[in-house]
Amino acid sequence: MEEVCARFVSQKISKARWRPLPAAALQPPDLFATGSWDNEDNRISIWSVGDVGSAGLNGEYQGEPQLLCDIRHNGDVMDMQFLDQERIVVGSSTGSVTVFRHHQNNQTLSASHRWENAHYHADQYTACGGAACTGVICNNPEIVTVGEDGRINLYRADQKDAVRTIDNADSSTLHAVTFLRTTEILTVNSIGQLKIWDFRQQRNEPAQIFSLTGDRVPLHCVDRHPNQQHIVATGGQDGMLSIWDIRQGTMPVSLLNAHEAEMWEVHFHPSNPDHLFTCSEDGSLWHWDTSTDVSEKPSFLHQGGRSTAYFSHSTINQSVVSAWLSNDPTKDRMEITNLIPNQTLSVNTLDVLGPCLVYGTDAEAIYVNRQLFA
C-alpha cells in the first residue's frame, strides 16, 4: 500500500475521526481528529492532510498529516464523534463528556461544554467517582453516551441537563452505541447482547434484545448499514464479525471468522456500503468487499502481495437482497484484504469517508490512505 502516509505522534491513539463533509461537497475530506489514551497528558488533536498541490517544496513530506492544533483532555479518550463541522463530542475514562469546538479561523480548540460525571458508579455525590464513558454517538443536536456503569444518557447539544437517562440500562458494561433511527439506538455489551432502545417508550427497558448464542462473547463495536437500516454489523472479543438482520430472529444472520483478537471498530463505508472495514487488537485492519461480482471480475483473479481470500462466487444477481444478508455461501462472494501486512500492536481505531481511510495504533502512529479504491 504505497499510498499510505504514516506519522508517529508520540501518543497512543485511541480514536481517529474524519471531519464530516458539508452536504454537496465533492472534494475528499481533508481534516481529521484524533484522541489519545494511557498518557499522563492525553490530547485531542486536529490534523490536516492538505492537498497534494500545496504541500510545498519538501516533496518527501507530501501528504503526511500535519498537526493543526491540539488541546489537553482529562482522562483517556474513550470515544469521539463529530457533532457537526466544528464540534467534536468526546467521552472520557473519567466519566465526563465534553464538546470541543474547533475554531477554523485561528486553528484552536476549546472546550465549549462539559457534562461532568455523565457516567458514574453508585452515587453521584460520593467518592465512588466516575465510570468510563465507553461510547458516544451523535445525531445533531442529539448526543447519546453509554458507559461502564451500564447507563445510557441522551443529551442535546448546548442543553445543560440530560434529556433522558436510563440508569442501570445494562447489568454489564456497555461497549458501544449507534443510532438506528432518530429515536432508536443500538447498544452492545460485554455479555454478547445487542439491544434496541426506543426513546419514545417511557419504560427503561430495551425494546428488543438480540444475543449471540452460547458463549456470551463480549461485543465491542457496532455499526449500522447506512442505507438498509435493518442490517447491523458487530465485532466481538474473539475477533468475530457478526451480521444481524434486526427485522427477524434474535440471533445473527451470519458469523464471520475474522481477527485473532478483540475487534475494536467496525464501519460500513458511508457512501459505498458494500465495503466494510474492521480493525483489531491483533494489529490488523481488514477491508471486506462484497461488491465484487463474478460478471465484473474473473474468479481466478489474484492480486500478488495481498493476502486475499475469496469466500465463494456466483452469478445470481444480488440487487434485491443485500450481499451482507445472504448467508448462503454459494450465493455471493466476499473479498477480504488485510491492509496492514506486518503490524504488531493493536489498531484501535479507523474511520472511512469518501476515498480516504485513517487509522491509529498503539504503536503511536496514525496512517492515512487517500486512495482507498484505487
Added chain:
Amino acid sequence: MSSLQTGVFLKQVSEDLFQILPPCRNHPSCLTDTSPVVPGADPARTQLCFEWGPAEMLLCETLFGRRGGERRGAPGGSAGPAPTGCGVAGGGDGAPGPSRVFVVRRDQDIYMETLRKLFNESHGIFVGLQRCEEERAARARNAQLVQVSKNYRSVIRACMEDMHQAAISARDSALHSQYSIQVSILSAMELIWNLCEILFVEAAPAGPLLLRLLDWVQLHICDVDNMVREVLGSENPSKHKLFWNVVDIFVLQGRMDEARHLLSKEAIANPTSMNMYKILDDLMKKMPVPSLGNTQTLTEMELKWQHWHEECQRYLQDGTFASNSHMESICKILLGDENAILEKKELMTTWYHFLVTRLLYSHPTVKPMELRFYAQSSMDMFLGEESNPEPLDTILMAAFEFELHQVIKECSVALSNWWFVAHLTDLLDHCKLLQSHNLYFGSNMREFLLLEYASGLFSHHSLWQLGVDYFDHCPEYGRVYLELHIERIPLNTEQKALKVLRICEQRQMHEQVRSICKIMAMKALRNNRLGSALSWSIRAKDAAFATLISDRFLKDYCERGYFSDLDLIDNLGPSMLLSDRLTFLGKYREFHRLYGEKRFSEAARLLLMLMTAHIAPCSFWMTLLTDALPLLEQKEVIFSAEQTYELMRCLEDLTARKLDKQKFQDDDVETMKVEMLRLALARNLARVIVKEGTLEGS
C-alpha cells in the same frame, strides 16, 4: 503514578552513594564516575539504604547516625535539567533525621517525548528481525542484517531531525539546550552504530572496507559542510578566502571529483600556472581506488597504487608544485605524508577522520585486523599527549580494535539510555558475534540488556506495551519479568484491562489472567455492578468468586423480592456450571420465569429438583418451600402425590436440621410458616389422592 515519582535515573546516583552501598550487581551504569547525586539525598548527613525493584530503585534515609566523615563537596550536582528528587518528607528541615524515600529510575530517556518515536519505530524493526527466519543463505542473511541495521540508523536520523526541529523552535533556552544535547547524543549513537555496521554487521573485507569508512566520515563530519556551502555559494569561489580550505576538505575526505571541479575553476583564473593544475588534476584523476565488486584483485590494486604513488613522488621531488604551497601540500597529502595531513587538523576536527584520510593515502587496502594499529597511532598523533580521550573516542577505539564487549560496555556507561545497547547487542547477536560470551549472572549479554531496556519501558505509563515483545524474545528470564511487570500495570478502564488480559491470555499466563479478572471483579463489586463482576469472574473461571457474587444476588433478591440484572442471569448459558451457587441462581431464576409464564407443573418439578438434588443451599430451602405455597394453593392440582411426599420430607429435614442446631430465633414467624406449609401440603395431598384415585378408577 505514585506520588513518589521522580525523574531521576541511575546515572544520578553518586559515587559517594556507591561507596556506602554494597557493590551492586555488575551493572554497567555503576561504572560511571561522572554521576551527580540524587537531588536532595545527602549520604554524608544520613545513612541511606536501598532496595532494587523492577525498573526502579527505592532509596531511603535511615535512622542510623552519620558515619563521622565530614560533608563532601556536592559533586557535579544539579547541572542541566535534572529533575528534582521528590522525597516524602517526614518532619521539617530542622528536625533530626527526617526520613525520606526517593524513587530512582534507571532510564530517564524513556520519558523524552520526542524519543518515543524512536522507541516505537525501532520496536517494529526489532520484532521484524526476531521473526525473520534463520535458514537463509549466509549471503542473503548478511544483506538482510545490513538492511535491518540501516533501518535502525534511519530511525535514529529521523528522530535526530525531529529533535533538531524541536530545538530550533524551542523558545525556552533550557529546553533548547536539552534538545541540543539530545541531538548530539543521537548523532553520536548513529556514528557508533554506523561504524559497528561496517566492521561487525557487514564485516567489509579489505578494499571495500576503506570505501565504507570514507562514506562513514563523509556522512558524519558535517561541521565543515557549512564552510563548503559558503564557498560554493559565493560569487567567485576561487577568490574566497576559504577556497583552499574547501579543496583540502574534499581531498582529505577523498571526494576527488568535487576537488577537481573546484580546482578547474581556479585553473581558469590562473592561466599562467595552467600546467601545474593540469598535472595535479591528472594525479587526482588517476588515483586508484578499491573497487566494490570483484573486478580487481587486491594485488592488482596494490600494484596500480604503487605505480601512482611513485608518480606523485616524482612530481613532488622535481619541484613541480614548489611555486604554490597549497598545491604542494595537497600533493604531500596524496602521498600520505602524515605531517602534511596533520597540518590540516582543524579541517578534519576528529582523530577518526585523520585515521581514514591516512589510510586512504597510505594503506588503501588495509585489512580489518590491521585497523587497530593505525587507529591507536592516529589517535595518539592527533590528540597528542595533552588531552584525555573522551568516552566517544574510547568507544570508537574499542570498535576499531574489534573489542565488541568493550564497545557495548563503554556505550552502556556513556549513554543515558538502554535503547542503544539493547538494540545493537541484539543485532550483533543475530550476526552470531556474541555467542561465546557468558555473564556470571542472568543468561547472556543480549538478554540482560533487553531485559533492562524493557523494564524501563514497563515503568513508563504508556510505553509498557512495547516492552511485552522484548520480554517475549528473552528466552530465559523474559517470561518471569513479564509476569512480574504485567501485574503492576494500573488498570483504570476495562478496555485497558482487556488489553492486558489479551497479552496474558496469548502467553498462557493463567495466574495473571486470574488476578486481573479478580481485580476487575472486585472493582465492579465495590461499585455495585454485580453483573459486571459476575462477567469478570466467569471469564477468569473463578468459581469461588462466582459463588460469592451469586450469594449477593440471592441476598438482594431476598431483601427486595425481585431480581436485578435479569438480562445477565437469563443468559448465563453454559457458564452457569462454573459454580454450584451460580447454577442454583440460574435455575432459580428459571423457576421464576416458568412461574411467570404460568407453566406451573414445569415450575413445580424444577423447584422440587432444586431441593432433592441438593442444588439449593440449605439456607435457601425455606424460601423455596415458601415459593411452593402458591403452587399448592392453585385450583388445579400441580404436585403429584409422589412430589408432595418429597416436599414434606424436605420440610421435615429442614425443621429437624434446624432443631438440631438451635432453637428458632424468631419462633413465631418461622413456626407459622412451617404450620402453613404443613397445612397446605396436607390439603394438597388430600386433593391429589382423590384426583389420582379417580383417574385410576375410571
